[in-house]
Amino acid sequence: MKVSVIIVHWNTPEQVIVQSSKFKVQNDIEIILIDNNSTKENINKLKSYRLQDSGYKIIYNDKNLGYAGACNQGAKIAKWEWLLFLNPDTYIDYSSTLKLIKNAEEQNLDAVSPAQEGDNYYKPLPTWLSLAVEFSPLRRLIPLSLFNKHTLFGGCLFIKASVLKKIGGWDEDFFLWFEDSDLTKRLLDNEYKIGWVDVPHHHEGGISFKRLSEEKQKKIFFSSMNLYARKHFSLFGQLVVKVVSWWNLKATSYRLQES
Numbered sequence: 001m002k003v004s005v006i007i008v009h010w011n012t013p014e015q016v017i018v019q020s021s022k023f024k025v026q027n028d029i030e031i032i033l034i035d036n037n038s039t040k041e042n043i044n045k046l047k048s049y050r051l052q053d054s055g056y057k058i059i060y061n062d063k064n065l066g067y068a069g070a071c072n073q074g075a076k077i078a079k080w081e082w083l084l085f086l087n088p089d090t091y092i093d094y095s096s097t098l099k100l101i102k103n104a105e106e107q108n109l110d111a112v113s114p115a116q117e118g119d120n121y122y123k124p125l126p127t128w129l130s131l132a133v134e135f136s137p138l139r140r141l142i143p144l145s146l147f148n149k150h151t152l153f154g155g156c157l158f159i160k161a162s163v164l165k166k167i168g169g170w171d172e173d174f175f176l177w178f179e180d181s182d183l184t185k186r187l188l189d190n191e192y193k194i195g196w197v198d199v200p201h202h203h204e205g206g207i208s209f210k211r212l213s214e215e216k217q218k219k220i221f222f223s224s225m226n227l228y229a230r231k232h233f234s235l236f237g238q239l240v241v242k243v244v245s246w247w248n249l250k251a252t253s254y255r256l257q258e259s
Contacts, residue, residue, distance in 0.1 A: 007087075013049070016049070024054065072172060112194065123144075126181050150184075163192055174227060
């Protein structure tokens, strides 16, 4: 089974080298690493690992394209039909990768992620109500488990290259956050089959994002949330999300899912 692994990183050279111990370039695996304009120090660290000698294809961007933009950049040069978009801090081994693809093909799935049940990342596919519940005191009254559609985990997402192309790739208007929810919604709206497979994996969570100030994190997150609302919700839903975002931006404490 052939797969192109696309890893987007920003100032995470240590996590990249851990990834390199999980994935080796082989006849049926190519690895494309996108450096999204890391600092000079971290670029030098990355170069010291000499991953090119192991067959990695590495692109060094002179500006940060955001996660969606860098994913599209990798997809354009990928040569295999199955694409794996992988965060540097999400660890999954070769055998689990093969199991995911095998299950996807057996179930005729077009996109698949590792099962995240019981994990913060098994998130509802956003609606105005699910966002109001998740990011307001309503979460004390209404469990998120009531929402039965879920978002594929963008940090470890398998998708057929032909399907990704047909739906227009990742939406680059999303710099960070909600790009996986948007991709999932477009897959479902176009009647593609998605699913989750229970395989061993580990996600450290938010390694790059935590480098930013809390204020910057909040602005990026809720800006993306409002973008998603404008793209997919009614005017009423957009208003609800604006109010939820305003409340969270003004709050002295907040809670974000890690990425």
